[in-house]
Amino acid sequence: MNALYGFYVLIWPAITLGVLVVICRAVMRDRRKAKEEQRELV
Amino acid sequence: MNSESLYQFSTLTVILLLLAFYGGTYLMTLGIRKKNEDADAFMVSNHRVGFGMGAASMTATWIWAASFYAAATSGYTYGVSGPIHYGLWGALMILFIYPFGRRFRKLAPNAHTLGELIHARHGSSSQLILALSNVLGSVISLMVNFTAAGALVSVLSPLSFQAGVIIAGFGVLLYTLWSGFRASVMTDFAQLVALMAIAIVIIPAVFFAMGGPSELVAGLDNLTVEQANLFSMDAILYQGAPFFVAVLAYAIGNQTISQRLFAVDESHIKPTFITATIGYGAIVIGLGMIGLMALTLGVEPMGGDMNNLIPQMVSGYLPPLFIALFFILVIGSLSSTADSDLSALSAIMMADVYGKNIARGKADPKRMLLVGRLTMIVATAVGIVFASFSLDILVMLVFVGALWGAIVFPVIASCFWNRVTNQAFTTSVLVAMVLFCLARFELLPMSGASGLFFEVLASIGGGVIIGLMVFGFLGRIAGFIAAALALVAMLVFATDFLRDYTVLLASLTAYGASTVVCVVMSLMSRQEDFDFATIGERVGDYDTHEPSVQEGDVATARPAV
Numbered sequence: 001m002n003a004l005y006g007f008y009v010l011i012w013p014a015i016t017l018g019v020l021v022v023i024c025r026a027v028m029r030d031r032r033k034a035k036e037e038q039r040e041l042v
Numbered sequence: 043m044n045s046e047s048l049y050q051f052s053t054l055t056v057i058l059l060l061l062a063f064y065g066g067t068y069l070m071t072l073g074i075r076k077k078n079e080d081a082d083a084f085m086v087s088n089h090r091v092g093f094g095m096g097a098a099s100m101t102a103t104w105i106w107a108a109s110f111y112a113a114a115t116s117g118y119t120y121g122v123s124g125p126i127h128y129g130l131w132g133a134l135m136i137l138f139i140y141p142f143g144r145r146f147r148k149l150a151p152n153a154h155t156l157g158e159l160i161h162a163r164h165g166s167s168s169q170l171i172l173a174l175s176n177v178l179g180s181v182i183s184l185m186v187n188f189t190a191a192g193a194l195v196s197v198l199s200p201l202s203f204q205a206g207v208i209i210a211g212f213g214v215l216l217y218t219l220w221s222g223f224r225a226s227v228m229t230d231f232a233q234l235v236a237l238m239a240i241a242i243v244i245i246p247a248v249f250f251a252m253g254g255p256s257e258l259v260a261g262l263d264n265l266t267v268e269q270a271n272l273f274s275m276d277a278i279l280y281q282g283a284p285f286f287v288a289v290l291a292y293a294i295g296n297q298t299i300s301q302r303l304f305a306v307d308e309s310h311i312k313p314t315f316i317t318a319t320i321g322y323g324a325i326v327i328g329l330g331m332i333g334l335m336a337l338t339l340g341v342e343p344m345g346g347d348m349n350n351l352i353p354q355m356v357s358g359y360l361p362p363l364f365i366a367l368f369f370i371l372v373i374g375s376l377s378s379t380a381d382s383d384l385s386a387l388s389a390i391m392m393a394d395v396y397g398k399n400i401a402r403g404k405a406d407p408k409r410m411l412l413v414g415r416l417t418m419i420v421a422t423a424v425g426i427v428f429a430s431f432s433l434d435i436l437v438m439l440v441f442v443g444a445l446w447g448a449i450v451f452p453v454i455a456s457c458f459w460n461r462v463t464n465q466a467f468t469t470s471v472l473v474a475m476v477l478f479c480l481a482r483f484e485l486l487p488m489s490g491a492s493g494l495f496f497e498v499l500a501s502i503g504g505g506v507i508i509g510l511m512v513f514g515f516l517g518r519i520a521g522f523i524a525a526a527l528a529l530v531a532m533l534v535f536a537t538d539f540l541r542d543y544t545v546l547l548a549s550l551t552a553y554g555a556s557t558v559v560c561v562v563m564s565l566m567s568r569q570e571d572f573d574f575a576t577i578g579e580r581v582g583d584y585d586t587h588e589p590s591v592q593e594g595d596v597a598t599a600r601p602a603v
Contacts, residue, residue: 005262006255008122009335012328013245019101019321020238026094027231033092042074042087042095042224 048197048344049357049365056199059366063373064213070232071217071225081407082583084222084414085154085389086305091227093313096306099230100318102237102378103298104136105325106183107190109375113330115348118337120277121269125330127277131285133323139293140315141514143303145457147311149574150581156300156453157394162580163456163572164464166399171471172453173394175445176297180383180390182435182442184425187376187383192429194372197353198365204430210373211426214380219418223301223385230382233374238325240371244356244364245328251359252335261338269337287549288443290510294453295446297386298379332356380425387421388414397584407585440482447552448474451506452560459564460572466563474556482548488541497540498533500547503554505529 034041051059082088091099109132116124150159157176161169188207195206218225249258268276293299306314332355336343341358344350356368392414397405428435452467477499479485486492509525540547 001259002255005258009249009255009258009328009331010246012324012331013242015320015324016238016328017242019317019324020235020242022317023094023098023101023231023321024235026092027098028094030092030094039088039090040074042091042227 048350048353049362051199051362051366051369053200055366056195056201056369059369060195060209060213060373063370063377064209064216067213067229067232067377068217070229071221074224074228075221079221079224079411080585081392081405081410081414082154082585083224084411085385085392086301087224087227089152089305090307091302091305092307093310093317095227095231096302096310096314097317097321098234099227099382100136100299100302100314101321101325102230102234102375103226103302103382104132104318104322104379105237105375106187106379107194107372107376108186109322109326110329110352110372111190111349113326114333114336114351116277116281117330117333117335118343118348118351119333120274120281121265121271121337122334123272123274123277124269124281125327125334127282127285128330129323129327131282131289132326133319135289135292136299136315136322137319138289138511138514139299139303140311142294142454142457143300143315144311146300147303147308149457149577150304151308151578152583153304153581154301154389154393155297155304156294157297157390158398158581159577160453160456160467161394161398162577164462164467168452168456168464168467169394169398171445171468172449173390175295175442175449176390177387178438178442179295179446180297180387181421181424181428182439184380184383184421185428185433185435187380188425188429189432190376191373193349194353194369197350198369207426207429210376210380211422211429214377214384215418215422218381218384219415222388222414222418223305226378226381226385227302227305230378233378234321237371237374237378238321240367240374241325241328244360244368244371245331247364248332248335248355248359252339252355258335258338261340264338264340284546284549287507287546287553288446290450290454290507291443291446291553294450295442297390298382301382301386301389384418384421388417391417393584405584410584443549444475444478444482444552445471447503447549448478448556450510450553451557454510455560455564457574460574461564461567461569462560462572463564463567463569466560466567469563470556470558470560473559474552477555478548478552481551482544484544488544488547493541494537496547496551497537499554499558500540500550501529501532501536501554502558503550503552504532504536506553506557507550 031041113125113128116128120127146156146159153159157169157173160172188210191210192203192206195201196203217229262270268274332352336351336355341354344354356365392410396410396413448471452470456462456467481496505525505528508528509521512524513521
């Protein structure tokens, strides 16, 4: 039960961390691409 | 842990925190600022915002201060499943709109607002109904976010509620005013990174500080049977179901979503919306778990105010540094939503009101920018005044909710079915609003024949919601089958039952009535079938753009419309 409830609470910050990594990597890609195409990021 | 007061920052500390946040955000916008901003970019950037920036902006916009407080309240009230029944449905609002969003974008690739698309499809009356619903929604959102800032500042420092409201209002206006949507998207990314990083640290920190899994499991004895059940019917009926009904309405009625839909690179709409769905769900459900922790520990919300739950837990278990992080978390979330609301309101006034109804095809981009910036100033002032005086907006909330429900079917049908007419759109929304009011305020007895009448309409509304959701992902036939099955199920289970749940009955009535009237009037109309290809020709950019190095951008270099 302890492990189950521990997982139930902590899985959300873990997913958040995953999404944060995905977004940060994607933004770096966006920046690179915008630079290559000589346009602004936004 | 039932301390009677929260940790208090000194006035100087809070002012420095706010200065650091709003000052840093403002400095960031200087990097993208242009002396002469472009009206189109002020509303939707360059229509080519990348996946990363788009997903960050979408997530940051959808998370507002109330998301944390309401998720924690849900966890505290409904127990184990409570945070999921708040965060999951809120997240699905983003997901369910994306198939329709792709259609909107295909029909009007250069639009700035959904209202422009509806104007090209139907004309002014339908467009202005949609614009009105968007404006009311954004003003309410602004007010709620400024209120949250005032409440946070007043509970964690000696500063007054009004001081918090005014600082937040001016802070957001300061960095959004010049570059509009571009500033909003740019700062959303930084705000989201801070918000996520803080959430990632705070949730486990509170969890282990309170004793970890063993303490949580031991505290489950304090829960009722329903609260301890992951499949609690109470949580589904009182928290999940009303949210589920609103899934499509919130997304259609919210210009902040449409604006990002028209701004993101068309090929990235799907990953952007899926990532935002997961990101929103994880952050909000995670912070909602703090409400569950409070429940298992037997914590009583200070002053009976559920909004104090998270501050209480953070204040009670973590050192001041974490409380400062929590402060930034809430200020970041409310500011990212407020700046999006300002950008949404300015786009509506620029494109829907000035561009389409005042300038009528001869819009001057410079004047548009002036309209947009003045709108932001007026909207901020209205938000600050409403929030400062704690005005009762319950009636406005009820009205806006009904309007959003009433426009869902007419808006979606108008983009897929070429027989829907302007008259059908407008009449269906007005009839739905009248019937909604009759049911919501029980102006007719909800018994006998009239009770049955509204239950049938509500059952149709239930069928429409399910049908549209399935249609979005699986197509027309699956949508019709799902709608028919949902309708039958609703008629069986809702008859002689739903009349006791006035709010749900009235909301579903708005969906059902607008659908019936819109379909019947469209079928009876002898108007020529609409050619969807004309929408793209009628909705375009306002500025004259020089062709960029990208081949695809040449298409945007057209004269002002």
